[in-house]
Amino acid sequence: MEFEIFDPTTPIEKVSLNFVPRPERLKGLKLGLLDNGKFNSKVLLIKISDLLNERSNMRLVHLVTKGSASRSVHDSAIKEFKALADFVIAGIGD
Numbered sequence: 001m002e003f004e005i006f007d008p009t010t011p012i013e014k015v016s017l018n019f020v021p022r023p024e025r026l027k028g029l030k031l032g033l034l035d036n037g038k039f040n041s042k043v044l045l046i047k048i049s050d051l052l053n054e055r056s057n058m059r060l061v062h063l064v065t066k067g068s069a070s071r072s073v074h075d076s077a078i079k080e081f082k083a084l085a086d087f088v089i090a091g092i093g094d
Helices: 041-056 075-084
Strands: 030-035 059-065 087-091
Touching (some): 030 041, 030 075, 041 059, 041 087
């Protein structure tokens, strides 16, 4: 009997990231939510949205639910977020 062994180790790849500057204030910002479609993701995101509304008067202006966690976000959804929201929270479930 012959076995093929898979080696899951890979060399470390350094990646440079550029973060968007944080807003100076949270009060009154428009919030977008991206639900990845997993169980409880939307529930968690709505709870976060409610807390941000209570604490900082943020309002939820746009919510997108992906069909599957493995799929990328459609370009049209990204354009809508850019047009409607000051920032977006992406959530996962399970």
